Amino acid sequence: MKCDRSTRPEFSFIRAVVSIVIIGGGVAGAYALVKMRKPPQKQELPVVAPLVKVVQVKPAGIPMIIHGYGTVRPSVEVDIAPEVSGKAVSVHPQFKIGGFIEADQPFMRIDPRDYELALRQAGAAVADAKVRLDMEVAEADVARREWSQLHPDTEPISLLVLREPQIAQARATLESAQAQLATAQLRLDRTTLSLPFDVRVLSEKVDVGQYVVAGQPVGSVYGIESVEIEVPLEDADLAWFDIFQGEKASSDASVRTSAQVIARFAAGAHVWEGHVTRTVGQVDRMSRLVSVVVEVPRPFADVGAGPPLLPGTFVQVRIQGRTLENALAIPRDALRAGNELWVVRDNRLHIEKPAVIRAERDFAYVLSPDAQGLMVIVSSLDTPIEGMALRTRANDEETPQAPNPGGLDRAN
Numbered sequence: 001m002k003c004d005r006s007t008r009p010e011f012s013f014i015r016a017v018v019s020i021v022i023i024g025g026g027v028a029g030a031y032a033l034v035k036m037r038k039p040p041q042k043q044e045l046p047v048v049a050p051l052v053k054v055v056q057v058k059p060a061g062i063p064m065i066i067h068g069y070g071t072v073r074p075s076v077e078v079d080i081a082p083e084v085s086g087k088a089v090s091v092h093p094q095f096k097i098g099g100f101i102e103a104d105q106p107f108m109r110i111d112p113r114d115y116e117l118a119l120r121q122a123g124a125a126v127a128d129a130k131v132r133l134d135m136e137v138a139e140a141d142v143a144r145r146e147w148s149q150l151h152p153d154t155e156p157i158s159l160l161v162l163r164e165p166q167i168a169q170a171r172a173t174l175e176s177a178q179a180q181l182a183t184a185q186l187r188l189d190r191t192t193l194s195l196p197f198d199v200r201v202l203s204e205k206v207d208v209g210q211y212v213v214a215g216q217p218v219g220s221v222y223g224i225e226s227v228e229i230e231v232p233l234e235d236a237d238l239a240w241f242d243i244f245q246g247e248k249a250s251s252d253a254s255v256r257t258s259a260q261v262i263a264r265f266a267a268g269a270h271v272w273e274g275h276v277t278r279t280v281g282q283v284d285r286m287s288r289l290v291s292v293v294v295e296v297p298r299p300f301a302d303v304g305a306g307p308p309l310l311p312g313t314f315v316q317v318r319i320q321g322r323t324l325e326n327a328l329a330i331p332r333d334a335l336r337a338g339n340e341l342w343v344v345r346d347n348r349l350h351i352e353k354p355a356v357i358r359a360e361r362d363f364a365y366v367l368s369p370d371a372q373g374l375m376v377i378v379s380s381l382d383t384p385i386e387g388m389a390l391r392t393r394a395n396d397e398e399t400p401q402a403p404n405p406g407g408l409d410r411a412n
Helices: 009-036 113-150 164-189 247-251
Strands: 051-057 060-074 077-080 086-091 108-110 199-204 219-223 226-233 257-264 269-283 290-297 314-331 341-345 348-352 356-359 363-367 374-377 391-394
Touching: 051 314, 051 341, 060 290, 113 164, 226 269, 226 314, 257 290, 290 314, 314 356, 314 374
Parallel strands: 051 391
Antiparallel strands: 051 374, 060 226, 060 314, 077 219, 086 108, 199 219, 226 290, 257 269, 257 314, 269 290, 314 363, 341 348, 341 374, 356 363
16 A cells, blocks of 8 residues: 655645745845835925905095986976866867877867857956046046036035046946956967966867867876986995085086986886986885985987887886095905905915995995005905915906996996
8 A cells, every 4th residue: 555745744744844835935025125124205385375366456546336226207297177178179189199299289279159249348448447547537527627616715615516426436346347348358378378488298088069168178298398206225425425505406507416327118218417406305104215206307318319218117217426535445245254355465365454434335445554455355265364375366357347327338
C-alpha cells in the first residue's frame, strides 16, 4: 500500500511555514510603504468676500411728485329749463346728445306770438298812462293860473287845488305800465333759449312742435371751457404743495400748483396740463383723506391732435410739489426692513438708518450725508455684518432713474 506524500507530516509543516513567511512579508512590505509615504502639504486658500450689486446714488434737487387718481367731471353743468311756456317752433340741430353749441347761439325757440301781443298791449298801456299824466299836468297849470288870478299873492291851503295828488297818481300809473312793458319784453326775450358759454349736450328731451312748460327741464349741458378732477390725498401729501392759497391762486397763474392729467385710451397715453384750484373743504369721514380739485382748461381745444378729455374718464394725476434739495432717491428695493440701508465704503459694509423724508412706490427720499452720494447695495446678503469685506459690481441693468415730473413712468 502506497502513501501520498502530501499527507505526510513534514510536508504539512513546510506549507505552513511558507504561508507564514508570505503573509509576514506582505505585512512588512505594507508597513514599509506606509512609513515611506509623505504627508500632504497644507495650503491656505484665500477668503473670497461676497459679491454684491451696487448702484451709485448722487444727491440732487428732486421735485416731489404727488400721485393720485380721480374721475373727470364738468366744471359747469346746467339743466336747461324754459322760463316761459309755449310750443317749441325750432330746435338747434346740435341740440342732441354729444352735440356742440357755441355761446349765445339759440338752441330752442318758443312760439313768440302770444308774448308779442302781450308786449303790444303793455306798450299801449304805457302810451295811455303818458297821456293821462300829461293831462293832469296841464290841468294843474290851468288851476295854478286861475288861483293866481283869484287870490293873488297867496298859496292854496289844499294840495287838491293844484291837482298834485292826481299828478302823483298818474305818474305811478305810468311807472307801473312801464314795468309791465319791461316784463312783457323780458318774457318775449325768454322765448329764445341760449347760454353765454360754449357747451356740449348731455341729454335732451324736446322736439319741434312739443309744448314745453316753464321750469320743466328739456335737457342738460356742460361747459367745455374746463373740466375738474377730485383727487383724494393723504394729509402728508398736502405738505409738499401749497393748496391753501385761496383767491391769490385764482387771480395769479404764477402761484398755481401745476399738475398733469394722464389717461390711457384711444390706443395710447395722453397728457393734459392743469393746476390745483382748491380743496373740497372737508375731510372724508370714512377714508380720512382730503380731496383736492385739479382743473384742466380747454379739454376740447386739441381735438384734431388727440382725443378730448371727456367727463367720466378715470385718470391719473401728477401734482408738481416742492423740490427737495440735496436729496437722494433710494430705490425701494434697496431699503431693508426697519428702514435699513446697506452702503459700501472702502469695500466694507456699513448698515445705516437714514431718516426717510418721503416714500412712494418706486423710491424713498432721504437727505444726503455726503456730497458725493452713496454706493447702495441692491442685491441680497445672507448674513450682513457691519464692516464685513465685500466685492462690488455695478448694477447697470437696474440703475434707477431720477423721477421725471413730465414722464409717464407711472401711468400704467
